[in-house]
Amino acid sequence: MSDAAILNRVREYYGHTLREHGPTPRGVDWSSAESQERRFRELSRLWDGDTAATIVDYGCGYGALARYLRTIGHTGEYTGYDVSDPMIATAREQAAGLADCRFTSVRAELPRAEYAVASGIFNVKMDTPATQWHEYMLDTMSDLASLGSRGFAFNALTAYSDADRQRPDLYYADPLACFESCRRTFSRFIALLHDYPLYEFTILVRFQAD
Numbered sequence: 001m002s003d004a005a006i007l008n009r010v011r012e013y014y015g016h017t018l019r020e021h022g023p024t025p026r027g028v029d030w031s032s033a034e035s036q037e038r039r040f041r042e043l044s045r046l047w048d049g050d051t052a053a054t055i056v057d058y059g060c061g062y063g064a065l066a067r068y069l070r071t072i073g074h075t076g077e078y079t080g081y082d083v084s085d086p087m088i089a090t091a092r093e094q095a096a097g098l099a100d101c102r103f104t105s106v107r108a109e110l111p112r113a114e115y116a117v118a119s120g121i122f123n124v125k126m127d128t129p130a131t132q133w134h135e136y137m138l139d140t141m142s143d144l145a146s147l148g149s150r151g152f153a154f155n156a157l158t159a160y161s162d163a164d165r166q167r168p169d170l171y172y173a174d175p176l177a178c179f180e181s182c183r184r185t186f187s188r189f190i191a192l193l194h195d196y197p198l199y200e201f202t203i204l205v206r207f208q209a210d
């Protein structure tokens with residue numbers, strides 16, 4: 001299956017979750033606001049408290065990260081991108097009034113920022129074969145890398161989750177393989193965060209050491 005075909009299915013899937021649950025964590029398939037925010041906290045370690053850092057949010061959903069950032073005093077320009085048009089229309093409504101926040105569903109319109117982050121875009125593979133999803137993940141990581149001049153970060157479900165609780169429609173990535181692939185392809189300055197209580201991990205890639 002091509003990346004374009006995968007994206008069409010992703011678009012359909014999240015169009016459905018949004019129609020069912022509206023602009024809420026469940027509307028982007030998260031179980032709670034707490035877990036959604038915990039992911040944001042882990043990803044934010046990428047810019048290490050630099051509140052002026054410019055951010056691209058890849059797979060922004062209804063824009064919850066924009067609100068989170070403004071709530072904690074982050075002032076840097078934020079651009080949210082999502083493959084789903086209804087998601088972007090909702091994000092624009094939800095973020096109305098937030099300073100320096102923009103949204104687009106057109107990849108070509110996405111500017112580069114200092115940092116690019118993606119929360120939750122690698123989890124739901126549906127019935128895509130795992131090998132194809134892995135290739136799609138690598139392609140998408142390269143796209144993320146092209147969008148952050150200083151670095152990028154993403155999360156994924158961990159292959160270290162209990163085998164009997166794993167679902168066939170979700171993709172459980174090997175954190176060590178992801179680390180190694182990022183090290184080989186992008187940079188040697190990488191953090192693998194596997195120390196928070198969700199069945200997943202976060203990878204931070206910096207292009208230069210701080």
Ligand SMILES: C[S@@+](CC[C@H](N)C(=O)[O-])C[C@H]1O[C@@H](n2cnc3c(N)ncnc32)[C@H](O)[C@@H]1O
Nearest residue numbers: 014028059060061064082083084087119120121
């Ligand atoms: C699990 S939701 C998370 C939304 C948001 N990041 C959050 O944490 O609230 C994933 C979102 O990413 C979007 N998405 C998934 N893969 C994408 C891709 N390759 N390019 C753009 N958007 C994508 C989906 O449409 C969906 O809105």
